[in-house]
Amino acid sequence: xxxxxxxxxxxxxxxxxxxxxxxxxxxxxxxxxxxxxxxxxxxxxxxxxxxxxxxxxxxxxxxxxxxxxxxxxxxxxxxxxxxxxxxxxxxxxxxxxxxxxxxxxxxxxxxxxxxxxxxxxxxxxxxxxxxxxxxxxxxxxxxxxxxxxxxxxxxxxxxxxxxxxxxxxxxxxxxxxxxxxxxxxxxxxxxxxxxxxxxxxxxxxxxxxxxxxxxxxxxxxxxxxxxx
Amino acid sequence: xxxxxxxxxxxxxxxxxxxxxxxxxxxxxxxxxxxxxxxxxxxxxxxxxxxxxxxxxxxxxxxxxxxxxxxxxxxxxxxxxxxxxxxxxxxxxxxxxxxxxxxxxxxxxxxxxxxxxxxxxxxxxxxxxxxxxxxxxxxxxxxxxxxxxxxxxxxxxxxxxxxxxxxxxxxxxxxxxxxxxxxxxxxxxxxxxxxxxxxxxxxxxxxxxxxxxxxxxxxxxxxxxxxx
DNA sequence: TTCCCGAGGATTGTCGACAGTCGACGGAGC
DNA sequence: GCTCCGTCGACTGTCGACAATCCTCGGGAA
Numbered sequence: 001x002x003x004x005x006x007x008x009x010x011x012x013x014x015x016x017x018x019x020x021x022x023x024x025x026x027x028x029x030x031x032x033x034x035x036x037x038x039x040x041x042x043x044x045x046x047x048x049x050x051x052x053x054x055x056x057x058x059x060x061x062x063x064x065x066x067x068x069x070x071x072x073x074x075x076x077x078x079x080x081x082x083x084x085x086x087x088x089x090x091x092x093x094x095x096x097x098x099x100x101x102x103x104x105x106x107x108x109x110x111x112x113x114x115x116x117x118x119x120x121x122x123x124x125x126x127x128x129x130x131x132x133x134x135x136x137x138x139x140x141x142x143x144x145x146x147x148x149x150x151x152x153x154x155x156x157x158x159x160x161x162x163x164x165x166x167x168x169x170x171x172x173x174x175x176x177x178x179x180x181x182x183x184x185x186x187x188x189x190x191x192x193x194x195x196x197x198x199x200x201x202x203x204x205x206x207x208x209x210x211x212x213x214x215x216x217x218x219x220x221x222x223x224x225x226x227x228x
Numbered sequence: 229x230x231x232x233x234x235x236x237x238x239x240x241x242x243x244x245x246x247x248x249x250x251x252x253x254x255x256x257x258x259x260x261x262x263x264x265x266x267x268x269x270x271x272x273x274x275x276x277x278x279x280x281x282x283x284x285x286x287x288x289x290x291x292x293x294x295x296x297x298x299x300x301x302x303x304x305x306x307x308x309x310x311x312x313x314x315x316x317x318x319x320x321x322x323x324x325x326x327x328x329x330x331x332x333x334x335x336x337x338x339x340x341x342x343x344x345x346x347x348x349x350x351x352x353x354x355x356x357x358x359x360x361x362x363x364x365x366x367x368x369x370x371x372x373x374x375x376x377x378x379x380x381x382x383x384x385x386x387x388x389x390x391x392x393x394x395x396x397x398x399x400x401x402x403x404x405x406x407x408x409x410x411x412x413x414x415x416x417x418x419x420x421x422x423x424x425x426x427x428x429x430x431x432x433x434x435x436x437x438x439x440x441x442x443x444x445x446x447x448x449x450x451x452x453x454x455x456x
Numbered sequence: 457t458t459c460c461c462g463a464g465g466a467t468t469g470t471c472g473a474c475a476g477t478c479g480a481c482g483g484a485g486c
Numbered sequence: 487g488c489t490c491c492g493t494c495g496a497c498t499g500t501c502g503a504c505a506a507t508c509c510t511c512g513g514g515a516a
Contacts, residue, residue, distance in 0.1 A: 051468090062502095073297075073301035097391045159328075161329065163326065254469080290472095291471095293498085463510105464511090472501105477497085480496105482493085483493100484490085485489090486489085
């Protein structure tokens with residue numbers, strides 16, 4: 001019944017991932033819960049009861065509590081004093097806030113990138129865009145989503161600010177929750193390719209204003225008709 | 229010896245703040261530690277040993293652990309597995325990252341503000357700037373710092389994005405740690421007043437580019453010659 | 457009927473104890 | 487002298503039990 005090892009040193013026979021194996025119980029529990037939230041097994045708004053989780057995973061409540069606290073800090077879970085934790089409910093207002101936040105960070109990164117006009121940096125982006133094109137050509141939806149995010153992750157990474165990077169990572173995890181709901185963006189896959197292509201071209205040419213406009217449009221794009 | 233009440237319902241005779249009194253032990257411990265970090269009692273780099281803290285505050289280790297986790301999420305504390313927590317060390321690189329992050333958020337808020345050109349919103353900012361002027365005129369350094377931050381907090385609040393607001397709040401707490409070190413900015417108090425005045429004027433006139441430039445300069449200003 | 461209130465169950469918050477891990481110290485081997 | 491390895495103390499990670507709080511659901515009064 002226990003999905004997670006009870007003791008840190010104890011071996012999970014069926015788990016091969018070393019980093020997961022060696023991580024503390026709390027981190028492992030957080031990982032499990034994060035996945036369940038991401039894949040929809042745990043629906044937005046559903047309660048997360050410490051005792052149930054600890055029993056199911058075969059651990060005590062302490063690491064479960066810590067895991068919930070971590071997820072709360074990531075914004076995936078909301079904790080109310082004496083009333084427990086629940087998966088953050090999805091609504092349009094929240095998604096808007098997430099995207100605005102994301103926009104603020106990506107704009108910052110973009111500005112940096114254009115300002116230094118470093119060919120090597122742009123080449124890295126180019127590689128990611130090509131990967132996206134390939135995924136779309138294959139008609140692989142999941143890969144397309146990953147490749148899309150990889151482009152933006154790269155953009156952020158190129159800004160060289162770990163704090164911003166961390167915040168962005170946390171935003172992405174949350175935004176991913178909405179992707180299933182708002183898959184519209186990934187239905188028009190060709191548009192997606194075109195958008196990135198145009199964006200990258202603008203960046204390559206050092207067009208500050210244009211690249212920014214394209215970024216704005218892309219991030220907000222496809223999330224217009226959300227109905228959670 | 230116990231500075232913090234052991235049990236939630238138990239009364240602390242000398243504490244008047246109701247919200248503090250009613251908060252969970254973990255939150256109270258976090259508050260105490262946060263203050264100690266802020267006022268320099270706990271120096272950057274110093275270790276935070278759970279057992280010591282719990283004994284000193286007269287609580288068990290559980291709430292102390294939770295408090296440390298919260299502070300870690302705020303970026304005030306760094307936790308290394310099996311090796312404990314310590315106050316994040318201050319260095320120039322980190323301050324730069326903090327300020328860049330802050331810049332990204334304030335730029336976003338500013339853009340919003342200028343775009344909607346709402347007199348009521350600008351009036352609120354005006355009030356804060358006036359308060360700063362008054363504090364500077366009185367020569368009250370602490371009040372000047374608070375008034376300065378209040379202006380920026382107001383700017384962020386006007387953007388109406390709770391996520392951004394929360395992130396900003398956390399940034400400010402961290403940036404405050406550097407203010408003692410880098411008090412240069414608050415030495416030239418008149419400059420500070422002038423900067424805000426010019427900034428607000430640009431906002432009132434709807435000058436997108438100018439207001440932004442002034443914001444950039446102001447945020448990065450005074451932190452140039454840091455020597456921690 | 458509607459509202460208040462108080463018991464009781466479910467769940468979170470806190471505690472003390474034990475298990476596991478890290479880093480320092482010191483001795484053995486080369 | 488230098489490196490390796492085992493021991494030891496200090497500390498963190500995890501556990502199960504107890505205390506405090508919230509929520510629900512009846513029962514009684516207006």
